[in-house]
Amino acid sequence: MDELLRVENVTKFYGRKKVLDKVSFTVNRGEIFGLLGPNGAGKTTLMKILAEGISYRGGVLLSGESIEKRRFQIGYCLQDEMIYRDLSAYDNLKFYAQLLRVDRKRAKELMREFDIPNKKVEQLSGGMRKKLSVAISLLGNPESLILDEPTVGLDVETRREVWRIIKKVKSEGKSVLLSTHYMEEAEALCDRVAIINDGKIIDIGTVDELKKKSKIKSAIEVRGIFNMIPEGFVQEGSSLVFYTNKPKEDIKKVVDIVGKCGEIREVILREPTLEDVFLQLTGRRLEG
Ligand SMILES: Nc1ncnc2c1ncn2[C@@H]1O[C@H](COP(=O)(O)OP(=O)(O)O)[C@@H](O)[C@H]1O
Numbered sequence: 001m002d003e004l005l006r007v008e009n010v011t012k013f014y015g016r017k018k019v020l021d022k023v024s025f026t027v028n029r030g031e032i033f034g035l036l037g038p039n040g041a042g043k044t045t046l047m048k049i050l051a052e053g054i055s056y057r058g059g060v061l062l063s064g065e066s067i068e069k070r071r072f073q074i075g076y077c078l079q080d081e082m083i084y085r086d087l088s089a090y091d092n093l094k095f096y097a098q099l100l101r102v103d104r105k106r107a108k109e110l111m112r113e114f115d116i117p118n119k120k121v122e123q124l125s126g127g128m129r130k131k132l133s134v135a136i137s138l139l140g141n142p143e144s145l146i147l148d149e150p151t152v153g154l155d156v157e158t159r160r161e162v163w164r165i166i167k168k169v170k171s172e173g174k175s176v177l178l179s180t181h182y183m184e185e186a187e188a189l190c191d192r193v194a195i196i197n198d199g200k201i202i203d204i205g206t207v208d209e210l211k212k213k214s215k216i217k218s219a220i221e222v223r224g225i226f227n228m229i230p231e232g233f234v235q236e237g238s239s240l241v242f243y244t245n246k247p248k249e250d251i252k253k254v255v256d257i258v259g260k261c262g263e264i265r266e267v268i269l270r271e272p273t274l275e276d277v278f279l280q281l282t283g284r285r286l287e288g
């Protein structure tokens with residue numbers, strides 16, 4: 001494996017609050033690596049350490065050298081867009097091209113490649129603006145790209161469009177570190193995922209490896225309208241979920257119990273998802 005980024009025992013305090021606790025992982029060349037964790041887990045803080053150079057304890061190496069010397073090789077796309085709303089898409093790209101001393105031909109190329117219409121930013125859809133932000137982070141032709149929750153708040157179709165772009169970046173041999181609290185995003189994009197909660201990495205692996213670690217084999221999901229959550233169940237949107245290793249035996253019991261809590265519309269027996277694994281490992285939900 002060709003290692004590009006090495007994060008070693010990174011610890012960060014904000015005042016007295018420890019927001020990152022000995023975080024360690026590596027990202028290989030050509031890999032999409034995901035940081036999966038709920039709000040407040042420390043994802044943005046870690047990305048700011050890598051891309052903006054805020055203070056920290058521990059070590060970060062890029063291509064075997066201290067990150068402080070190599071930060072220029074990172075493209076960075078913040079959660080908050082850094083684009084100027086009263087400029088056109090192309091003028092934004094040109095502006096950043098100038099800052100980075102990149103030929104403006106590259107700006108034209110990226111407009112074409114990402115199919116971004118040359119309108120004023122305020123007239124672009126949320127998805128288009130996101131694409132523009134990603135295009136800006138690619139201007140300097142970085143070896144590695146850091147994307148902080150690249151699809152948060154986007155509709156399903158636009159999310160897929162942004163995923164396509166991220167996959168394209170990977171296919172060019174670049175590595176991508178992205179944070180997300182969407183399980184489907186980690187499943188769709190990431191070669192490996194680190195589960196992060198409360199500033200700590202809980203586990204690292206491929207999505208399949210992480211799912212296999214799940215102690216439970218099945219989830220019984222009951223959809224409907226309920227007015228309470230019975231003990232031993234977790235709420236997932238409008239569903240109540242019960243985890244078990246003996247689903248066939250438990251399904252009747254589940255229906256009996258849940259039936260007393262409201263109106264059942266549908267009962268589904270399924271394998272645990274990454275979201276379920278997260279819930280088991282941390283006792284917390286990823287979203288909400
Ligand atoms: N500038 C800051 N000053 C103090 N606390 C902060 C600051 N930025 C983030 N935090 C705190 O650090 C923790 C991690 O936040 P963050 O890295 O933004 O998490 P995430 O991106 O995973 O949602 C949170 O508890 C947050 O309140």
Ligand SMILES: [Mg+2]
Nearest residue numbers: 043044045079
């Ligand atoms: Mg964040």
